[in-house]
Amino acid sequence: MRFADIVIPDTSAARGALEVATAYCSPALLNHSVRAYLWAAAYGAMNDISFDAELLYVSSMLHDIGLVREFDSHTVPFEEAGGHVAWVFGAGAGWPVERRVRASEVIVRHMWDKVDVAQDPEGHLLELSTGLDVSGRGADDFPAGLRAEVLERYPRLGLGEEFIACFRDQAERKPDSLAGVFVRAGVAERIRANPLDH
Template structure:
């Protein structure tokens, strides 16, 4: 699949002309439709979701992932990463999906590390690869299970696709949740389905801190650095404008 860890290993993160056409066909229409729905008035789910009911896994690998994220000194990305985790577990609760909380948390905390650290040129033409490599190194240090490490790495690589088919049996729930959660925080998809009190609690604990402007800046840097990447393609297709006009007015 385009955007997967396997694809990045083979392509070095560069989209061919054929792959650009494929991803436009597979992603652009559903992603645009999901984005347009964010401006419709939708009744929140009647399900009760309490922010305080979710406990952060207190493990050594999670603690180090938190330290890695905080070392970026980019508070807009730090809070974005935490919000992504909470949007993800809320989506899972609404859909009644079973998933591994620790794996989703690690993926959420680490997914944008390669995007923030733009001071050097990485060998791969995609920031998600750098994020995945750092995560794999962290997992190896903590002797994490191979299958879980591969799943987390794949989730990080695929989150930039903009849309994933949740009926695809080859995609794990963690992969789907990270993509949906990051899309929620970046352009607002699924946000209106959350109970109002849960939205407010997450935003109170992890404020956006002018995240729209920061993400647009980072995307611009990445697109210029890696012009054949998915980020560059999404930028050309209007992602910065979607961020600027999203429901999170900043």
Template sequence: MNDDIAEFAGFRIPPSIQRAIDHARASCPPYLFNHVVRSWLFAIRLGRVRKVHHDAEVLAIGTLLHDITLNERFSGPRRFEVEGADLARSFVRELGFDDRRSQLIWDSVALNSTPSIGLHKEPEVALCTGGVCLDVVGLAADAISTAERDMIVQAFPRLNMKRQMTRCFVHLVEQAPATTHDNFLRDFGDRFVPDYRAQSSVDLVQAAPFDD
């Protein structure tokens, strides 16, 4: 598996990225581990196609660790991306990353499912977001050749990701509904969770404790 990852990444895997791979493998079920690896490989290719200069180590670790809290053990209290971002930042600080690179890792994880922001951040964050969104919803899939996409998927199969990811999203809504009202999990609550009702931003504005 590691040889396959190195071959597709196009470079010899350094110890820091290997540790992130091992951590992701230990934290994620197989379908999700394959997803984070594919997302990273797609992000690398988007960077090459678009000629985006970036820190390859930051991109790798941020993308590999972006879903370490997306599992049925998660129960909040904050949204899973923020909890995961804190864990990822602690991980790279132990590797000796400085504050700037650690913050890029945090942003990569926290914003990976918010492309309306993440795609406009620093190159490492934008590429991470792009790779993740390509693998989940096919965003900008035509930027990479069909043959290359197929090779990556064959090497790291999806393993019924749509079904398994949906089940996990629904679990998060059921276990920690307060973390889902202002993000994409709200859609899964509306569609799949009986009696789910997200807090409305309109109600919040109207209920603000001011006289105007």
């Protein structure tokens, strides 16, 4: 598997989601969102997991939008806020309600410990890819050449420390959220030990 083998959807919804992420995310968070899709799509292809590329791409671009100031919610965890943004985005893109709900589900589930691939292949792939990109979980499942090429094209730009700060902020304001659970479980140490940063 090489970078050139990864299928990137070229639809109006995919282009729009990238435009939204580019407008609102920091450079590090934007590159993380792109890498989340690339790792997910590559893993799906390498493991014969059928997935909806457009749905996965849009969900990847918007999965952390709830961390940015303009979309941060004081009432719900950031992944739920991001799911709501995806639902609204899908409405603007002309998606049927069922597809909007699916994008929201994929984004909410990326914070789960595990997502059943048979029930939700896109959620499974995004949960896996974000775990890889944030803390390095499963890095050895990807060829070294692919890892190097993705990181060269979309560098990390200090993502680790930015993410730690975001999660600590979420945990302080929303202690019952999964971000709060992760902070109390020592996520900062796992992020700082990410092999993608070393």
